[in-house]
Amino acid sequence: MKMFRTLLIVFICLPLLGAAQTRCASADYQQQQVRMQPALSARLASLDNWIQQAVASPSLERTQEGTLVIPVVFHNLYHLPAEKITDQQVQAQLKTLNECFRMRNPDTSNTRPVFKSLAADCEIEFRLAISDPARRATSGIIHRYTPVTSWKMGDDMKFSGKMGADGWDSKGYLNIWVCRMEKFAGFSSVLGDDPKLDGIVLDQGALGEGHKTLVHEVGHWLGLKHLWGDAYCGDDGVSDTPKQASYTMGCPNTVRITCGNNPTGDMYNNYMDFTSDACMTLFSEGQKSRMRSLLKTGGLRASLLQSVGLKTPLIAELPVADLDPTWLEPKLYPTAVTHSLQIDLSYDRRWVGQSYRIIDLQGRVRQQGNFQSAIHRFSAEGLEKGYYLLEARRTDGLVYQSKFLKL
Ligand SMILES: [Zn+2]
Structure with missing residues (x-):
């Protein structure tokens, strides 16, 4: 009976989720990318294998000491003047992102007691780039007018030729495109996919202090999967997150037992669930290891730690705002x-x-x-x-x- 009820809840929730804005489109996006380029599936599997081995390797923690800092650039595509994001909004969002990754978010105290010992300070921080790829000074926030009123899930926003904005070299920067999305709060690129697509797309409504969509998407961008592994009682490749049946909406106030995960129940306070912002309060130690493995020597994202993005610019004056493309x-x-x-x-x-x-x-x-x-x-x-x-x-x-x- 318990199994039947769980299934029923999952199926009742699906249409509801479809009607409202979806918290995260990364799984749909990944499916779409794999459909278009079947070789990506094998690359993903081999990367996952690499991560599993790196996490199991005892050298992981020894080779990484202290806080790892990742340079970030925001590409804001605005159509209406109100869609132009402010420096304050970006700073407030970065504050929340960093607090969550450093376990300094005040609401970490809301983590269910049974999971508190698993909550991790990931020792990863994010800072606005001060140098662009040509080592000119930058604010790390690029605004660009677009004739596009809203965007569908896909990659058009990542290319100026498609009325979006080209990303910066993804070996050196985390690219975040902020624009008006049609149905999604955000999604991340797929590990191992084309570097020109690398980064996160965020609906502008999901930007600001206390918003945790970006925390979730950066989790994906650093190799994390949803807790349910995008399958019924699926695997997220992390040993200390209990298996759970599917996503959780809102913020439950009871233990939710699924997939035989008693007595702890689902870890719905985890950033990699779909709960409300106020309900998401932790990454686990296992997730921390997985994310940091990508930043260790030989890891897919290790080059970010050598980026020019946080080095003093060689050309000091801020470049004038980008001119509009001629097709406008x-x-x-x-x-x-x-x-x-x-x-x-x-x-x-x-x-x-x-x-x-x-x-x-x-x-x-x-x-x-x-x-x-x-x-x-x-x-x-x-x-x-x-x-x-x-x-x-x-x-x-x-x-x-x-x-x-x-x-
Ligand atoms: Zn997600």
Whole structure:
């Protein structure tokens, strides 16, 4: 009967989870990546093998002393001005991330007593990069406007050619893309996948102090699996986390026995479950070993500890904010016109509502108005033959000018 009830709970929860925002899409994302490149499956298995051996090796702790520090860069893709994240939000998120990894989070006291002795200070910290890959000064927070209003699970946000932002060399930085996700709070790249895809994607609603989606995703990024191993009573490859049937929602206040894990029950306070932020309070010692193994000599992520990201920049002045890519620019056509012409603002809607002027070669304003919509039409009927300039100014000061010929 107990088994039947557990199954029932799992199946009742699934549709609910589908309807709301999913806490973590890493498992779905991994399935998708493996489907697209079957060789990834074998790479993953061999990496897992490597981790298991490294964790079992007695040299693990000896070769790693003290706190390991990982340089981080945030790529913020914003469409609306409100989606531009602030330095304070990023700092607050990093504070929570570091507190959780160092077991300095005040709510660590909420860990169920039976698991308290397993809770670990992972001795891993995360800091905003101060040098970019070319060793120019950086704030570690890159903002970029995008015409994309929301993103689907996938990798488009990781490429400027797809209206996203290119990641920095993943051997030296943890890339975190913060953007408006359609259904997911976040997901991590797959260990051993293409380095250009490496990093974490975070919904901007899941960013800030006390938010633990990033803690969970960094767990994945450092080789951790969900407690249930993404299968019914599956294996997460960690010896001190009890087997559990599936994910846990909300925050239970009782012992939950599944998969015969009595007397302790599920470790639902673990960051690698799906419980609410306030309920997640620990990584276990076993998880700590697994994560740190990737940072030891020969490990997949060892190069992060040699990164230039936290070294003093060689070029001190902060680079000016990245220019928008040229495909964002308004497109005026035709450039030789008899009756009417139009301007396409659909890639950069910041122009919609702005005023424009059409000026002749003598500098006289011949027409003016406001761009009414993403495709705005002008009449050229009243203009004499000759060259004209269309000029507009955006609220941030950027000026657009384009020439056309009245035939
Ligand atoms: Zn996850």
